[in-house]
Structure formats: structure tokens, C-alpha cells
Amino acid sequence: MARRTITVHHVRAVLRGAERRGVDTVPLLRGAEIPPLLLGDDRARVTAPQFTRLFRELYSATQDEFLGLGSAASRPGTFAMMCRASLGCRDLDAAVRRGVAFYGLFPGGPDLVLERRGDDAVFGVRNDLEQDYFLAECLVIIWHRLCSWLIGRRIPLRWAEFGHPPPPHKDEYELLFGCPVRFGAERTGAGFDPHWLTAPLVRDEAALDEMLRRAPFELLTRREYGTTVAEQVGRVLARALRTSPRLPSLGEIAARLAVSPATLRRRLAQEATSYQRLKDAVRRDAAIAGLVEGGEPIAVLAARLGFSEDTAFHRAFRRWTGTTPGAYRTGRPLRTPTGAPAPVPAYEPSPGGESGSGGMPSGGGGASS
Structure with a gap:
């Protein structure tokens, strides 16, 4: 299944320990390529690579496996x-x-x-x-x-x-x-x-x-073992979205899983979700990842995600995140073919992935949802 995005509430929470220690968190956010202004909107979300980078920035700044969130520090290792x-x-x-x-x-x-x-x-x-x-x-x-x-x-x-x-x-x-x-x-x-x-x-x-x-x-992260119905449905939707803007209907997915549509609805409800919620989540996470990690025009991204009009994509994105696709991308350093960031105004974001330190990945809602 596509990587889930993470609520800004978890971003704020993981910063609290460093803030209590008097650490300036704005450079840490920029190092993680998370626009600091996103923290002001309750509906904002970040990608898994951005959140991972923030952990590493905090780990380096605090030298504490609990990232300053505990009553006592936990030494690295x-x-x-x-x-x-x-x-x-x-x-x-x-x-x-x-x-x-x-x-x-x-x-x-x-x-x-x-x-x-x-x-x-x-x-x-x-x-x-x-x-x-x-x-x-x-x-x-x-x-x-x-x-x-x-x-x-x-x-x-x-x-x-x-x-x-x-x-x-x-x-x-x-x-x-x-x-x-x-x-x-x-x-x-x-x-x-x-x-x-x-x-x-x-x-x-x-x-x-x-x-x-x-x-x-x-x-x-909540690793996908494929053992829940929601994971199976989400994986089908994510794979379909990678090849076509048209997502399979609930009936089509039910047929793939060899169950009736009513049974599929019931099982998803038992797992506290629904086909529509899973479909929205897959599109939302793909949209955020596309804006953060890719350089395709917003109109092209909207069409790739199955929106017939830019306005429909903008409405959906605002409902998901509280902001517009353009505002979400503002200040992101677009990558050149060589991997170097192209110059842009304002501040910066985009994902990374150095190896971890081996210390406890404490603090944050893996929270990807």
C-alpha cells in the first residue's frame, strides 16, 4: 500500500521536547524539509520521509532517544x-x-x-x-x-x-x-x-x-502485513492508482477478494473504516507525496489522481489538508535532473533517507495514518 501521510498534530508533538529545552525548531523543520507554516493548520499532513527526517534532526539536536519528551534522557544506543x-x-x-x-x-x-x-x-x-x-x-x-x-x-x-x-x-x-x-x-x-x-x-x-x-x-510505521481487509483494499487501490487514474469500484474489489459487496462493507466497518475513506486516503497521500517529492504541474497531478477538473482537485485537497495544492508546494526546492535543488523563493522541503543511528526511534506516531 502507498505510504500513509502523517497528521501535523504528531509533528507538533514530536517537537515539544526540543522546544522545552530551548532548541530553535525552525532549522530542524527546514532540515526535515517541512515548511514551518504547515504547523499552523490542524488539517495539514506531511509525508513519511519528511517525518523520518524530522526524527533524525531531533535526535541529532537532543542526543536523546526520547527526543527530550521524557522526564529523563535516554542515551543513544x-x-x-x-x-x-x-x-x-x-x-x-x-x-x-x-x-x-x-x-x-x-x-x-x-x-x-x-x-x-x-x-x-x-x-x-x-x-x-x-x-x-x-x-x-x-x-x-x-x-x-x-x-x-x-x-x-x-x-x-x-x-x-x-x-x-x-x-x-x-x-x-x-x-x-x-x-x-x-x-x-x-x-x-x-x-x-x-x-x-x-x-x-x-x-x-x-x-x-x-x-x-x-x-x-x-x-x-504500521507495517502492512496484508492481514486486514482494509490493508488488502488499500493495496489494491494504491496499485491501481499507480497505473490508471480510475480506481476500481467497491464491487470490483469485492470480486477480487471473493466476497460480496455487502460483506466487504461490513468487514471494513468492523475495522473502523470504509471504501470511501480508504479511497480518499490513497488519493490524499499520493497527492501530498506528489507535491512534496515530484515536480509535475498541479494540473497533471490532478489528472493522474483521477480528477477531471483542477477545481475538483483543489476542493478535495483543501478538504483533506486545509490548504491548496499550490500553497502546499510553496517554497519546496524542485529537484533538477542531477538531484540538485533548483532555486525557489521562501523556505524549503523534500524527503531524504540517511541510515538511522540505531538508537530508539522514540517519540512519534508512526503514526502515519
């Missing part, structure tokens, strides 16, 4: 060492408990917990009220992704809960966590079937080294 300590465990249960014990050795570190609650296994953050809420959410996201990576299987979450009131972007959470969510709980955490804890680990040191090189987005 801490997450990698925890992973190495857990890699030789017999099963996932032992690996998670070793990781929890590892972080428990650090004063001021996150108070992580793995426990049973009724028929569920629960991974949570006990002291998230004393930390940045966003950091607590990210710790749960990262541990869920890490556990799935360790056993080579996606672990479906049954529910997720958060120790804070619903934020303005609350609708992003079910897409991010892939399960029902609730706010105002005692702590931030997520529940899953405990049988996953008996799964053996299938990764080795070489695989770990490769994963750490791709941090932070290897763990922050």
Missing part, C-alpha cells in the same frame, strides 16, 4: 542494547519481560509493564501521567511493532487506551493502532491475545542490525 539483550530469549514473553526489566534499571526512565487483565495480555506505561502523553503512546506503538517484528507475525491488538482526554485528532488513533480505542483511562496501554507471548523469536543479530539501520520508521 540504549534501545539497541535492550534489543540485543532480549534477542536470545526463548519466546516473546521472556523477551518483553527482559526489555521491561532493562528499562527499569534507569532512574527516571519509562515504567513499562506487561501484565494479564482478564483474557488479555496488556503492555502499558504506568507513569505516563508524569511524562509527555505523546511519548507514552509512542512507547506502546514501538513495543507493539517490535514484538511483531521479533516473531515475524503481526500481533492484532484487541484494544488500546490512553491516559488523557480525546485529542483533536482522535479519529487517527483507530487507524494507527488498528483496534478500538478509548481515552481517559488510568494509563496508556494496549491489549492482545496472550497466546502470542508463547511465540518463538525468529530474528537474529544480522536482522536486528538491519532493522536498527532503518530506524526510526521501521518501527514507527
